[in-house]
Amino acid sequence: MDNQVQTLTEHLRATIWARCLTAAQMKRVETDTFEQFVPKGGFVCRKGEPMESWTGIIDGLVKMNNFSPAGKSVTFTGVPAGGWFGEGSLLKDDRRKYDVIALRDTRVAQMPRATFEWLLETSLPFTRFLLMQLNERLGQFIGLVETDRLLNVDTRVARCLASMFNSHLYPGIEKVVQISQEEIGYLSGASRQSANQALQLLEKEGLVRIDYGGIRVLDVEGLRQFET
DNA sequence: TCATTAAATTGTT
DNA sequence: AACAATTTAATGA
Numbered sequence: 001m002d003n004q005v006q007t008l009t010e011h012l013r014a015t016i017w018a019r020c021l022t023a024a025q026m027k028r029v030e031t032d033t034f035e036q037f038v039p040k041g042g043f044v045c046r047k048g049e050p051m052e053s054w055t056g057i058i059d060g061l062v063k064m065n066n067f068s069p070a071g072k073s074v075t076f077t078g079v080p081a082g083g084w085f086g087e088g089s090l091l092k093d094d095r096r097k098y099d100v101i102a103l104r105d106t107r108v109a110q111m112p113r114a115t116f117e118w119l120l121e122t123s124l125p126f127t128r129f130l131l132m133q134l135n136e137r138l139g140q141f142i143g144l145v146e147t148d149r150l151l152n153v154d155t156r157v158a159r160c161l162a163s164m165f166n167s168h169l170y171p172g173i174e175k176v177v178q179i180s181q182e183e184i185g186y187l188s189g190a191s192r193q194s195a196n197q198a199l200q201l202l203e204k205e206g207l208v209r210i211d212y213g214g215i216r217v218l219d220v221e222g223l224r225q226f227e228t
Numbered sequence: 229t230c231a232t233t234a235a236a237t238t239g240t241t
Numbered sequence: 242a243a244c245a246a247t248t249t250a251a252t253g254a
Contacts, residue, residue, distance in 0.1 A: 212248050
């Protein structure tokens with residue numbers, strides 16, 4: 001299998017925002033950023049905690065989650081390996097507005113706030129990357145409102161998968177997630193059964209391939225445009 | 229390396 | 242939600 005374990009440094013160098021940095025900037029990033037292991041089911045960070053770093057997923061998968069006043073669990077989105085998040089609260093000097101929970105054993109990279117702010121001030125390409133990411137996420141959430149209210153389960157699952165790989169800023173990342181259909185159900189707001197049926201339909205359409213314990217995305221654009 | 233078993237995940241009703 | 246079928250991982254000969 002693709003069990004090639006990537007080191008923190010290798011992962012940092014593979015991100016797109018790192019490609020535009022100068023050698024000196026890259027050096028500081030590699031020096032300051034540290035790695036953290038979060039076991040399956042563990043918290044990467046909790047709602048209400050002050051933000052101390054910008055967080056990237058080296059390996060594994062996390063979900064952004066929140067609990068309604070009634071105590072009901074609401075999942076916003078999943079973030080696969082290659083994704084970075086937390087810039088919103090960092091920029092606003094705010095606290096986390098959601099829990100981040102590991103769905104599998106996960107390795108995360110933490111870039112300290114000072115390093116993040118320094119990059120923001122000294123690297124235009126980095127700032128541009130953040131703008132694109134924020135814009136991408138805005139579109140994603142606008143789409144969610146429509147998705148939630150108008151569309152059927154199959155389409156919801158399709159858009160959910162598309163958004164995870166779409167963040168068109170993780171280029172070249174392996175389009176394979178180790179995620180059970182039960183977890184896909186949580187991410188797309190569907191029951192496990194519905195997720196199962198939806199995935200089988202999407203596989204029939206040639207958009208994904210169902211593996212044991214995981215999904216391989218074959219056609220991101222097709223998923224995004226999928227409608228029943 | 230192979231067989232056995234337990235645990236996780238999937239498919240169906 | 243419950244059940245059966247399938248796949249993987251772990252164990253020991």
